[in-house]
Amino acid sequence: MSVNMKCYDTTPCIRCFACMVGCSVENRLRLQRESHIGIEKSVQNRLTYLSHLSPQRREFGSFPNARQVTAFHHCNHCEDAPCLEICPVDAIIRRDGKEVVVVQETCIGCSSCLDACPFDVPVIKDGKSYKCHGCYDRVENGLKQSCVSACPSSAMFSGTKEEVLKEAYKRAKLYTEKTGKEHVVYGADEVNSTVGELRWVTIVPKEDLEAYKLDTNPKKLVMSAREAVKVVGSVGSVAIVAGSIGHLIYWLGKRKEKISKGEVEEK
Amino acid sequence: MSKKIVVYNNVERFFHYHLVHLVAFLTISGLPVLSHTFDFIAYGLGIPVAALTNSQNILSAGMSALRFIHYSSAFLLTLLSVPFVFMIVRKIAHLSMWPDRWGVQATIDGFKEMWKFYIKQEHVRFGKMNAGQKLFAQIVVITMIVLAISGYMLIFRESISSDLATYARAAHAISFIIFGMMLIIHLYLAVHPTNKNSYDAMFHTGTMDEDFIKEHHGIYYDKLKKENKI
Ligand code: SF4
Ligand code: SF4
Numbered sequence A: 001m002s003v004n005m006k007c008y009d010t011t012p013c014i015r016c017f018a019c020m021v022g023c024s025v026e027n028r029l030r031l032q033r034e035s036h037i038g039i040e041k042s043v044q045n046r047l048t049y050l051s052h053l054s055p056q057r058r059e060f061g062s063f064p065n066a067r068q069v070t071a072f073h074h075c076n077h078c079e080d081a082p083c084l085e086i087c088p089v090d091a092i093i094r095r096d097g098k099e100v101v102v103v104q105e106t107c108i109g110c111s112s113c114l115d116a117c118p119f120d121v122p123v124i125k126d127g128k129s130y131k132c133h134g135c136y137d138r139v140e141n142g143l144k145q146s147c148v149s150a151c152p153s154s155a156m157f158s159g160t161k162e163e164v165l166k167e168a169y170k171r172a173k174l175y176t177e178k179t180g181k182e183h184v185v186y187g188a189d190e191v192n193s194t195v196g197e198l199r200w201v202t203i204v205p206k207e208d209l210e211a212y213k214l215d216t217n218p219k220k221l222v223m224s225a226r227e228a229v230k231v232v233g234s235v236g237s238v239a240i241v242a243g244s245i246g247h248l249i250y251w252l253g254k255r256k257e258k259i260s261k262g263e264v265e266e267k
Numbered sequence B: 001m002s003k004k005i006v007v008y009n010n011v012e013r014f015f016h017y018h019l020v021h022l023v024a025f026l027t028i029s030g031l032p033v034l035s036h037t038f039d040f041i042a043y044g045l046g047i048p049v050a051a052l053t054n055s056q057n058i059l060s061a062g063m064s065a066l067r068f069i070h071y072s073s074a075f076l077l078t079l080l081s082v083p084f085v086f087m088i089v090r091k092i093a094h095l096s097m098w099p100d101r102w103g104v105q106a107t108i109d110g111f112k113e114m115w116k117f118y119i120k121q122e123h124v125r126f127g128k129m130n131a132g133q134k135l136f137a138q139i140v141v142i143t144m145i146v147l148a149i150s151g152y153m154l155i156f157r158e159s160i161s162s163d164l165a166t167y168a169r170a171a172h173a174i175s176f177i178i179f180g181m182m183l184i185i186h187l188y189l190a191v192h193p194t195n196k197n198s199y200d201a202m203f204h205t206g207t208m209d210e211d212f213i214k215e216h217h218g219i220y221y222d223k224l225k226k227e228n229k230i
Helices: A018-033 A039-044 A082-086 A112-116 A136-140 A146-150 A161-179 A221-260 B010-034 B036-053 B058-090 B104-119 B131-155 B162-191 B193-205 B210-216 B218-226
Strands: A004-009 A054-060 A067-073 A092-094 A100-102 A123-125 A128-130 A156-160 A183-186 A200-205 B004-006 B207-209
Touching (some): A004 A161, A018 A039, A146 A156, A161 A200, B004 B210, B010 B058, B010 B193
Antiparallel strands (some): A183 A200
């Protein structure tokens, strides 16, 4: 199966947030479908942990050029997903289409994924981790992701990696020509060595990357330090064990020599 | 026969004795969270736990059981530490882990003495602890404090910010790795034939012969004499 990809295009987005409502509805329907929750409860309760796509509205710039920007906060389905790598019980898996999915039945709610994710995506609720699953079941059954289906302005589109990138680059080129501002497809190329490429890409004016909270070097320094110390620790531990064995052999030999010379007494 | 001198009192021996079990439990139960290399521990425990609890996932069942062991051991260790910490605080200025002489030259001299003892097998005059043991004790105390604070922060992570919890997770892992490396050296030296007297004193008798102290821990012997403890 080819790699599935989603794209959010900031230009045609009319800020109707149908995608976010669609995501929330889809995840409530899942609970009902899987008999985890009755329909009344799923509608009455806010269940915010089921909204895997959420708006982050922020003021950007300073007067007189200040403006409001709504960044989309969501899982990027990273190529080298740090959440997947750190999960101690392998509760985070990669589907054939490369969607990074939490299996709640396996999850023990240790929050490691939350600490590892440089985009602060997973949400822990009642001892389980929740995040976007890329609607892998819909996609595997020939449907579009719920957010993509809900979007009325083609600001969200999806398909195979090749299809999406072809369309995304075409749009970015067009916007660049029309507006004179360079537009980029964030996530199409390796972002950094922590996350690799992203499977949720965003078309955005280059100068607005920061406004849209699209981090060009997503990493948690302390977690990188933890990984580095782990490597030093394993090499160091092996060296210490080897050094101890070596010292013992040397020490016993030297002692034998001293005993034979009569310098020390054998006990 | 030479006089027996108490070198480790009952509180110290009791604490150390149980520290051994609890650190072993904490280490074994924490390693699979640190690295997938140790997944076998979680699988090993997971098989019976999954069978008993009718769980579908062996790794999750094992890891949940290990987490229970980790939390309970940490709690017991906290309880156990209370009297020990009180005792330590009361004599904080006189602990054997502080250097007898401070400064760079004194440190270099201390390590030279260790080289003579452990490599050349020459006779040297140590305090109750040699330079390496003092350094070990200081690092272990610091890493254990960091482990305890970051561990409790992670248990109660709902009450702190997500960023702080991430720092706590990293600090917990990093301090454990340093602690673990120290522990390997400590275990080796503890069972090394040259330290048999210390081992027996810690685990069996609490005492050492006056003659032995005089010969191997000369600086400590002088100190005891000065304090009229011999
Ligand atoms: S964005 Fe975060 S949660 Fe999503 S795959 Fe990447 S690391 Fe995992
Ligand atoms: S919270 Fe769940 S999914 Fe996240 S790392 Fe822990 S076990 Fe894995």
